[in-house]
Amino acid sequence: MVKFSEAQLAEVNRLVARYPEGKQKSALLPVLHLAQDSFGGWLSTETMDYVAELLSITPIEVYEVATFYSMYNTKPVGKYMFEVCQTGPCMLRGSDDIIAYIEKTLGIKPGETTADGLFTLKTVECLGACGYAPMMQLGKHYREHLTKEKVDAIIDECKKTAGVLN
Amino acid sequence: MSVKLLLAKAHVEGIRGFDVYRREGGYQSVEKALKQMNPESIVEEVKKSGLRGRGGAGFPAGMKWSFIAKPEGVPRHLVCNADESEPGTFKDRYLMEFIPHLLIEGLIVSSFALGSNDTYIYIRGEYAWIVDILEDAINEAKANGFLGKNILGTGFDCEIHVQRGAGAYICGEETALIESLEGKRGNPRIKPPFPAIQGVWQRPTVVNNVETLAAVVPIINMGGEEYAKIGVGKSTGTKLISACGNINKPGVYEIDMTISVEEFIYSDEYCGGIANGKKLKACIPGGSSVPILPANLLLKTAKGETRYMNYESLSDGGFASGSMMGSGGFIVLDEDQCIVRNTLSLARFYRHESCGQCSPCREGTGWMEKILHNIEYGKGKISDIDLLWDIQRKIEGNTICPLGDAAAWPVAAAIRHFRDEFEWHVNNPLEAQEKNYGLAHYADPIHVPVTA
Amino acid sequence: MSEQQLFKVTIDNITIEVPAGTTILNAARQIGGDVTPPAMCYYSKLEGSGGKCRTCLVEVSKGSEKDPRPMPKLIASCRTTVMDGMEVKNITSEKVIDARAGVVEFLLLNHPLDCPICDQAGECHLQDLSYDHGKEGTRYEFERRTFKKHDLGPYIQLHMTRCILCYRCVYTADQLSKERSHGVLDRGDHAQIATFIEKSLDNEFIGNVIDVCPVGALTDKTFRFKNRVWFLKPMDAHRDCPTCSGKVTLWNRGDEVYRVTARKDKWGEVEDWICNTCRFETKNTSDWVIEGPREIDRHSVIAQGHYQGSVGMNKPTETFAAVNAGRAPHLLMDIHSVSEVNKDSSL
Numbered sequence: 010m011v012k013f014s015e016a017q018l019a020e021v022n023r024l025v026a027r028y029p030e031g032k033q034k035s036a037l038l039p040v041l042h043l044a045q046d047s048f049g050g051w052l053s054t055e056t057m058d059y060v061a062e063l064l065s066i067t068p069i070e071v072y073e074v075a076t077f078y079s080m081y082n083t084k085p086v087g088k089y090m091f092e093v094c095q096t097g098p099c100m101l102r103g104s105d106d107i108i109a110y111i112e113k114t115l116g117i118k119p120g121e122t123t124a125d126g127l128f129t130l131k132t133v134e135c136l137g138a139c140g141y142a143p144m145m146q147l148g149k150h151y152r153e154h155l156t157k158e159k160v161d162a163i164i165d166e167c168k169k170t171a172g173v174l175n
Numbered sequence: 176m177s178v179k180l181l182l183a184k185a186h187v188e189g190i191r192g193f194d195v196y197r198r199e200g201g202y203q204s205v206e207k208a209l210k211q212m213n214p215e216s217i218v219e220e221v222k223k224s225g226l227r228g229r230g231g232a233g234f235p236a237g238m239k240w241s242f243i244a245k246p247e248g249v250p251r252h253l254v255c256n257a258d259e260s261e262p263g264t265f266k267d268r269y270l271m272e273f274i275p276h277l278l279i280e281g282l283i284v285s286s287f288a289l290g291s292n293d294t295y296i297y298i299r300g301e302y303a304w305i306v307d308i309l310e311d312a313i314n315e316a317k318a319n320g321f322l323g324k325n326i327l328g329t330g331f332d333c334e335i336h337v338q339r340g341a342g343a344y345i346c347g348e349e350t351a352l353i354e355s356l357e358g359k360r361g362n363p364r365i366k367p368p369f370p371a372i373q374g375v376w377q378r379p380t381v382v383n384n385v386e387t388l389a390a391v392v393p394i395i396n397m398g399g400e401e402y403a404k405i406g407v408g409k410s411t412g413t414k415l416i417s418a419c420g421n422i423n424k425p426g427v428y429e430i431d432m433t434i435s436v437e438e439f440i441y442s443d444e445y446c447g448g449i450a451n452g453k454k455l456k457a458c459i460p461g462g463s464s465v466p467i468l469p470a471n472l473l474l475k476t477a478k479g480e481t482r483y484m485n486y487e488s489l490s491d492g493g494f495a496s497g498s499m500m501g502s503g504g505f506i507v508l509d510e511d512q513c514i515v516r517n518t519l520s521l522a523r524f525y526r527h528e529s530c531g532q533c534s535p536c537r538e539g540t541g542w543m544e545k546i547l548h549n550i551e552y553g554k555g556k557i558s559d560i561d562l563l564w565d566i567q568r569k570i571e572g573n574t575i576c577p578l579g580d581a582a583a584w585p586v587a588a589a590i591r592h593f594r595d596e597f598e599w600h601v602n603n604p605l606e607a608q609e610k611n612y613g614l615a616h617y618a619d620p621i622h623v624p625v626t627a
Numbered sequence: 628m629s630e631q632q633l634f635k636v637t638i639d640n641i642t643i644e645v646p647a648g649t650t651i652l653n654a655a656r657q658i659g660g661d662v663t664p665p666a667m668c669y670y671s672k673l674e675g676s677g678g679k680c681r682t683c684l685v686e687v688s689k690g691s692e693k694d695p696r697p698m699p700k701l702i703a704s705c706r707t708t709v710m711d712g713m714e715v716k717n718i719t720s721e722k723v724i725d726a727r728a729g730v731v732e733f734l735l736l737n738h739p740l741d742c743p744i745c746d747q748a749g750e751c752h753l754q755d756l757s758y759d760h761g762k763e764g765t766r767y768e769f770e771r772r773t774f775k776k777h778d779l780g781p782y783i784q785l786h787m788t789r790c791i792l793c794y795r796c797v798y799t800a801d802q803l804s805k806e807r808s809h810g811v812l813d814r815g816d817h818a819q820i821a822t823f824i825e826k827s828l829d830n831e832f833i834g835n836v837i838d839v840c841p842v843g844a845l846t847d848k849t850f851r852f853k854n855r856v857w858f859l860k861p862m863d864a865h866r867d868c869p870t871c872s873g874k875v876t877l878w879n880r881g882d883e884v885y886r887v888t889a890r891k892d893k894w895g896e897v898e899d900w901i902c903n904t905c906r907f908e909t910k911n912t913s914d915w916v917i918e919g920p921r922e923i924d925r926h927s928v929i930a931q932g933h934y935q936g937s938v939g940m941n942k943p944t945e946t947f948a949a950v951n952a953g954r955a956p957h958l959l960m961d962i963h964s965v966s967e968v969n970k971d972s973s974l
Contacts, residue, residue, distance in 0.1 A: 027293070027336040029250075032376055037358030038341050042300070054824055064358075069810040072823035076812040077360040077530075079342035080300045096262045097463055097520045098419045098506050134344070134524045135262040135463075136301050139504065140417055140425035149303040343814075360811070365678035365706045531792065531811075531818030533679050538733040541816040545769045562766055569729030572700045573681055 011048055011059045021063060033064050037074055040064065041081055050090070051082035079133065087122040087129035089167040092146040093155075095132045098139035107143045107155050108132060114164065127171060128164075177431040178405055180393040180413045181386070185273045191308065193315035196276040202321055204395035208284045209329045212395075217288035221391060223399030225411035230256055230347070230384030231462060231502040232577075233486055242371040243289055244379040251379045253291035255282060255388055256352055257298040257305075260344040262463035262524060263504025266415035267385035269427040271298075271305050275312040279335065281388040283321060284395055286333045289381055293334050297352050300341040309337050344528035348576045349382035351530065362532045363576035386415050406432040410485035414503055416445075420458075421509035423447035432485035436460070437474045439484050440507065453509035456614050457593075460489055461501025463521050464581035466588030467514070468498050469617035479623035494588070510614035514596050515607075518589040519547040525582035536579040539570040543586055550597060553604030560597050564590055593617070636709040638662050638685075639719045651704035651715055652683055656894060662717050665727075665756050667734070667841050668793035669705035671896060676798050677705035680791065681730045682756060686723050689714035701726055724760075731761035737772040737816070738842075739788050747843030749856040749928045752895060753791065774819055779809065780827025782834060782848050782907045787819050790844035796820060796836035803900060804830035820844070831870055834906040838889045838897050849907050850886040854878075857928045859885055861921035866914055870902035876921050877912070884910040893924060 013021065021040055028035040040060055041052065048056050057071040075081045091111060095104050108130075112118060115128050122129040138144045141153035152163060189195035196202075208217055222237030243251060255278070259267040271278055278296075286294045298306060313335050316322045324332050343361045345351045350364035353375045374380020390412055394402045403411045410432040419425045422440065424447035430439065439445045440455065449455050455470045475482055477496035482488050486500045508517065526540040543566055549555045567583035574580070590597060596612040633644040638655050639662040645654045653671070655663045664685055669677030677683075683705045687698040692712025701723060704715070717723055735757060742748040774787035792811065797820070800807040809822045822828070828836070837845045859878040866873045878886045887906045889897040909915070923930045948955060 027295075027334075027338075029376055032357070034358035035338075035356060035376075038300075038355065039339055042339060042341065066358075067806055067808070069808050069823065070358075072812060073360055073810045074358065076823075077343065077814045078300070078340070079527075081341055095520070096524045097459075097517055098263050098504075100517070100520045101420045101506070101508060101512060133342075134527050135260060137259050137265045137268050137299065139263050139265055139419035139506070140427070141265075142419065142425075146301055360814070365703065526815060529815040531813075531815040532794075533681055534730055534733045534791065535681055537792070537816055537818070538736045542736060542767065542769075569726065569733070573684060573726050573729065575678060575681075575703075 011044075011053070011055050013043075013047065013063075017043060017047060025064070034066050034070065037064060037066070037071065038078070041071070041075060045081060049085065050088070051085050085122075086131075088127050088171060089147065090129040090131055091163075092131045092133045092136070094134070094136045094138065094142070094144055094146075096135040098135070099142040099144065102142035104143040107145075107157075107160065110157050110160055114160065125173070127167065127173065177429075177434065178413060179429045180402075180405075181270065181277065181389055181415065182274070182427070182429045185269075190274055191276075191312075193276060193312070193319060196274070197319070201276055202280055202316075202319075204392045205280055205283050205321055206327065208395050209287055209327055209331055214288045214290060217284065217395065220394055220399035221288070224390075224394040224402040225399075225409060226387065226390055226394060226402070227409070227411075227486065228384055229386035229390065229414065229503070231261060231464070233500060236383060236387050239371070239383070240285075240289060240381060242369070243381055244372045245290070246379070249378055250292065251290050252375050252381075253282065253286050253289050253294045254349075254352065254356065254375060254380055254382045255294070255296040255385060256347060256349065256382050257296050257302070257385045258340055258344075258347040258352060259302075259385070259502075260299055260347050260528075261502045261504055262521065263419055263459060263506040264417050264462050264502040265419075266417040266427050266503055268302060268305065269417070270385055270389055270415065271302075272308060275305075275308050276316070277389045277392060278309070278385055279312050279316050279322075281391040282335055283316070283326070283333060285381075285383070285388050285391050286335075287331055291381075292332050293336065295356060295375075296335060296337045297346070297356055298337060298339055299346070300339045303339070306337050306339055313337070343530075344524075345530045345576070345578055348578065351576065352382060353380060360530070362530050363578075365575055407483070407485055408487050410487060410500075414484075414500070416484065416503045416505050418446050418505040418507070420505075420507035421450045421453065421512065422507045423450050430484055432483070434484050435474075436482045436484055436489075439505075446505075446507065449507065449509050451509075453511060454614055454618060455507065456510045456512055456617055457508040457514065459498075459504075459506040459508075459585070460484075461499045462504035463506065463524065464577075464584055465499040465501040466494055466497070466584055467508075467517075467592065468588070469592050470614075471618055471621050472496050472592070473498075475621065477621065477623070479621070494584070495591075498588070511611060513551075513611045514589050514593040515547065515551050515600050518586060519544065519551050521585045522547050522582070525578065525585075529578060529582070533575045533579075535570045536574045536582065539566050539579075540582045542566055543582070547586075550600050551607075553600075553608055555597075555601040555604070557598065557601050559601070560590060560594065634709050634711040634713070636711075636713045636715065638715045639717050645709060647708075647711075649709055651685060651687075651702075651707050651709055651713075652677075654709050655704065655715075655717065664704050664717050665752075665760065666705055666894070667752055667756065667791060668795065670795050670798070670839055671894075672900075673795060673798040673802060673839070676793075676795055678703045680734065680793055682727060682734075682760070684723060684726050684730070686716040686720040687713060688716050688720075727760045728762055731757055732765065732767075734791050735761065735765060736767050737788075738791070739771060739773070741789070745786075745789065745843040746846045746851060746856075747789075747840075750895075751843060752841035772816065777821070778827070778848070779822065779845075780829055780833075782903065783828060783837060784846050784848050784851065785809075785820060786844050786846065787821070788844075789842050790820055791842055792818055792820070793841055795839040795841070796845060799836050799839050800828070800830070800833065803832040803835060806830075831902045831904070832900055834903045835889065835897065835900050837906075838891070841895075847886055847888075847907070849910075854880060854885050857931055859929075861923060861929065863890060863918040863921050864915035865918065866905065866909065866916065868902060868905055871905060872899040872901070873905060874899050875901055875905055875915075877915060877917070879912070882912050884912055884915075886910075890921070 024036040025033045061068045061071045119132040143155045144153040226236045227233040346355045346361040351361040355361045370380040458473045459467045476491045522544040526544045529536045531537040567586045570579045571583035600607045632647045664683035667680035684701040685704040691710030777785040812821045862877045864877045889901045
């Protein structure tokens with residue numbers, strides 16, 4: 010059963026209160042972020058229907074928005090998602106090599122998740138870190154000036170946090 | 176050293192916090208604006224300053240403010256556009272991350288000028304950690320009486336809310352941003368009505384870029400006329416340039432728009448020259464949407480004059496031989512870079528970011544990407560080059576919002592200036608997989624005909 | 628300002644006066660004929676529609692009497708209101724004709740061109756648009772985008788591959804039904820009309836999405852593959868319906884009702900929305916009071932099977948005898964049935 014905790018519901022109410030009366034739909038994007046972070050890193054139909062109910066809007070309004078924005082995952086993803094930028098400025102600094110290296114190291118193609126459910130590789134378009142290229146987003150933060158060594162270290166770090174590697 | 180108005184204090188230890196920022200002279204513009212000025216005189220100062228929108232279009236900010244409708248009893252809103260997504264641009268991020276109070280200060284003054292009691296910062300969803308930085312700054316400002324009810328006892332109420340986007344370049348377009356702020360898909364609206372009349376929740380709205388709103392702080396502090404003395408011509412004040420690509424010192428620089436492009440690229444104060452001792456091949460001077468220029472046309476105009484880092488000089492020669500200041504995303508390509516591959520990468524970006532609402536952009540961006548893919552991977556035909564030209568021509572100007580133009584211009588400029596490189600790709604499909612066309616003649620001095 | 632303030636607008640050198648607030652497209656429709664720009668997404672009965680397909684782009688060569696500057700770009704005539712003294716070029720502008728040919732090419736880029744098996748053929752606005760404004764052949768050499776077919780409940784089929792994303796069906800559901808359950812999902816060239824989860828659209832007015840669809844993306848399942856529209860005879864009919872106006876067009880072959888649609892005006896727009904019961908479940912001629920044949924534009928392929936003013940009710944008047952002094956027509960060849968035409972009469 011998908012359900013926010015009391016604290017999360019308080020956050021939803023705080024978000025809704027930022028908009029004029031009756032414009033609670035405006036909270037949809039932030040509430041979807043909260044839902045995605047709270048319910049396994051992706052938005053299931055159940056989650057989206059729950060958000061629709063919370064904001065008193067129709068489910069299709071939620072589906073329309075969730076499928077429009079690239080940060081919402083409407084399918085399950087791995088515990089750690091490597092979102093590697095591949096746009097022009099990153100490409101000039103070798104992002105193609107970094108993507109190829111991650112593909113080889115993890116044995117997955119962009120859009121795929123490792124069999125252990127730990128890693129998902131996703132190629133993304135410009136994240137606004139062009140001066141610190143190549144780069145990727147991992148969770149809330151950016152990992153910049155990537156090299157093969159740095160990628161190895163990040164993979165190890167994730168495995169350690171997940172308890173797979175000591 | 177050129178004048179620094181925005182980033183002068185960015186490296187002071189602890190400037191991210193309210194106390195240090197205040198100690199360094201922060202929030203003086205709020206005191207001045209709210210206590211000694213009225214909304215009309217603030218708008219007047221901004222008009223006098225000649226400040227142009229720093230998001231990319233360069234529209235005079237003061238004029239934009241004066242368009243806002245003021246119907247009786249209808250709330251108005253200021254929305255800060257922090258959806259920085261134009262490839263090559265990362266200046267707003269730098270400003271928000273390192274000196275967040277400067278933006279908050281500018282927002283308070285601007286909200287007072289526009290009569291906005293609820294002001295929103297719409298920030299791109301990927302800048303997740305900056306949301307925390309901004310919210311901390313807002314809370315500090317509130318705790319110190321610069322936000323909330325009855326600010327500084329003047330009777331002016333103002334709240335600032337940070338709204339996160341969720342991954343869509345199109346939301347940098349102001350009406351798409353408004354739709355997104357309303358919790359909808361980021362489909363740009365059909366104009367008119369303009370946001371100044373009917374913006375967010377059908378209320379009069381002004382949408383301004385982060386840097387534009389931060390620049391209001393020095394304008395109020397020093398006065399519009401003084402601000403206008405910095406820079407040259409209609410390029411007044413300072414501009415943040417985010418430099419990236421194959422240079423020694425990528426980063427965010429504040430310039431006063433009087434330096435030459437050559438100085439900007441090669442001086443140690445800025446980019447520090449081309450990385451790894453390579454030669455300059457081409458540059459996209461104002462974010463991925465603006466026309467790419469070969470080295471020879473970048474450093475000098477077609478008339479043989481020095482090109483400067485300002486609005487007028489960068490666009491000298493129009494699209495035939497010039498480019499644009501745009502958002503200040505300065506992308507440098509060295510001699511090892513392939514123009515076809517770079518154009519393909521940008522075409523993929525625009526296809527990915529098209530909202531899909533209007534047909535020329537929805538269908539045309541994908542078509543261009545597919546053709547460029549063929550040319551890059553040795554399956555192109557000579558006729559494809561003309562076809563690309565015709566497709567971009569049919570997208571440009573015919574779409575709802577400027578994304579169509581933004582997708583068309585990079586392709587047009589690449590073909591205009593680098594057609595022989597495209598032809599080489601088509602004629603040497605195997606060789607083009609192994610090596611690049613290189614610098615060729617793109618840095619050769621351009622012959623300037625002598626006119627009587 | 629009085630409501631009746633009139634603005635003078637000149638479209639392709641024809642000047643008319645229209646009330647302030649009228650769009651260029653609607654002003655052009657008042658003139659009619661070739662100066663009317665085509666519209667694939669705009670629908671006058673649907674609030675907020677228009678602006679998306681870009682087929683109605685026109686050139687404004689003079690902004691107004693007050694500000695005569697021309698507009699720098701072509702503009703969507705369906706969403707731009709006229710100004711007093713405005714001068715507009717539609718078919719007299721080469722820029723417009725060129726841009727429109729481009730838009731047609733874009734709209735057809737990923738269209739399957741499966742007209743031979745599409746129920747919409749013959750009354751498809753995309754077909755008409757392509758004939759009138761398109762070029763023969765395409766320059767697109769890539770695989771076209773395809774989607775799976777979906778049933779949206781028992782009556783409506785969604786064939787997304789044919790869709791041009793005009794959003795009309797979305798506005799229809801928003802404005803005619805209490806709760807919309809389909810919408811536009813994904814974005815860019817992957818955007819699609821869908822319900823996300825397999826869902827049937829059930830609302831008593833939802834059948835109208837079929838009528839507003841300019842192409843064959845939304846079709847009537849009770850009519851699928853039953854007949855070609857040009858073999859049917861459209862008749863205006865009505866019934867006493869508790870839900871809607873009951874004013875419809877019946878599409879008959881003989882006495883059999885093949886399908887029921889709303890009545891459409893000369894711009895292809897529905898005159899009165901009709902309910903699902905009238906549309907899908909009232910298919911006996913005896914259920915209806917037939918008013919007479921529907922007027923069909925003579926350029927339409929549907930007109931070929933249609934005899935205006937005479938279908939089913941009046942026997943055509945024989946004039947031959949009257950003008951030939953009572954003589955019966957002299958037959959050159961006595962053919963009693965079509966199959967005998969090619970028989971060698973010498974045998």
